[in-house]
Amino acid sequence: MRKFIVILMLYCFNSVVHAEDVRLGNIGVDASLPALERGADLLMNACHNCHSLKYVRYRDLSAFGFDKKKVDGWRGDQPPEAALIGLLADESAVQMFGKVPPDLSLMIKAREGGENYVYSYLIGYYITPEGLLSNHVFPETKMPDVLGVSGVTDPVQRTEIQGKAHDIVSFLAWAADPHQEERHRLGYYVMVYLLVLTALLFAVKNQIWSRLK
């Protein structure tokens, strides 16, 4: 019971701080290797021109199990230790957009709403009645509609674009927290271990205290 109260309190504090701004339902990321590879592929083609992922190196991708040939293809003649630095120089970016596109390595963790936010942002482009490009979640954004959702009305094509956005977001979620899977795996062992250990400690305690009286 007390443990429950403690957990409840932690969750309360927690939701007090983070209650705002979760857009959409939880889209959930697809952490499977094929989805991450598709996401990386799309990102290297559609986003890498402008954005960097300076905390991710090509060698991290191959070490995680991405297809060697694909990684070599993305890497070109850069060394495997090179980070995924975008192709656009800062000066030209400032000339074009008035600002440097933000680094994407931690993007999923750096926005309230995480993957849900970035997903909604990518597919949030639309044409206003005045014929201007805008975005539902970030109306004044300087980034163009890279995935081209704003001009598409065909439901099949829209679903396809949403699938792409989902893959990209899944890859970005991996990039922001590459040890997540390992953490969860270890976490299950730790929890089982602690539950057994605590049950034993409880039994030991009862045994010792039963000597009293």
Next chain:
Amino acid sequence: MQNKLIKWIDHRFPLTNFVKHELTGYPTPRNLSYWWNFGFLAGFVLVLQVVTGIFLAMHYKPDATLSFDSIQHIMRDVNYGWLLRYMHATGASAFFLVIYIHMARTLYYGSYRAPRELMWWTGQGLLLMLMATAFMGYLLPWGQMSFWGATVITNLFRATPYIGDQVVVWLRGDYTVGDATLTRFFALHYLFPFLIIGGVVVHLVALHTVKSSNPSGIDLAARDNIPFHPYFTSKDFYGLGLFLIVYCSFVFFFPDSMIEPANNIPANPMQTPTHIVPEWYFLPFYAILRSVPNMVGGVAAMGLSVMMFAFMPFLDRSRIPGGASNRPIVRIGFYLFLLNMLVLGYVGATPPTDQIILVGQVATLFYFGSFLLIPFISIAEERWLIKRGLPPEVEALIASEARGKIKLPFRRRSGDIK
């Protein structure tokens, strides 16, 4: 061989004696509830923070241009660096949670009353050092919230009379929070835990002089005390298991729930985040700061709000043993106080609108009011309780303990009925 060695040592240092008197044989009231586990847990978290902190410091770079990157280096490249960092970040929250429960227990059972005032005051000193340590540690990742949190809080020292501006520059080492601030905060963040360890030693020496309080609030005679080992070692370790289950579920499954998204953006002095919030454990005090329209007044109110606890031994002069458990009015007051803390916490986390500010001001008044009314409430309640008679089991306990030992420290007071 072993005996010989111990004999050799005992001749020169009271090792066996110390272990027997202060650790294994230390007499502890047998009726302690699980609320008495939190002191031990606080000690455990302190060790956890020191150990993870030392290993983090081996990889961390206290330099405004490198520190954000070095955290990512720890999170991605250092072997189990993510584990160290998440344990340390979650550990800070766990530390405050444990300490706040420890304080709530002391308040509920009135354990701050004679003869334990010094325990309460050393505890207050430890709380202040813990707050300072946590605040300085929060700057180290050099994210947006780190930077702006430190900017806002150091700026409060402008309220110092006459030398406010100089004090702020002296604290920051520069006119704005910058590299100089980061390096000094790192140095002090490494130092303070060791001062805390010193404070804990004083806290424990005081504890072993006055012995643990207990739920009955009566100093129990020797027959109701049992040796610390194996009874409380086994109980503390069981409590530790429960604590670790909660703690590890956060470390492994929700580690980012305690990290503001804005802190994953590198510090940028040119861009103020829309909404600067401190960590959850500072929110009630932050709400009090914002509730006073005038800055100097706000800073004074915030400082006082943390220090109010220290006045408890003077404010609460009731002679009814057992704290809130035997005092119905104080008990209601205690729960209202906790509720009010949650309200203040909510206010501190919410962007200030007129309504929120009003709620915060009412809650602030209630906060100070609940301290300042204690002298009157407790005396009136005491008269009422003595006239009505304490519950029979308490009377019986008092009588039986009085036979076994000294009299209760019942000071006489004018107005007592005979």
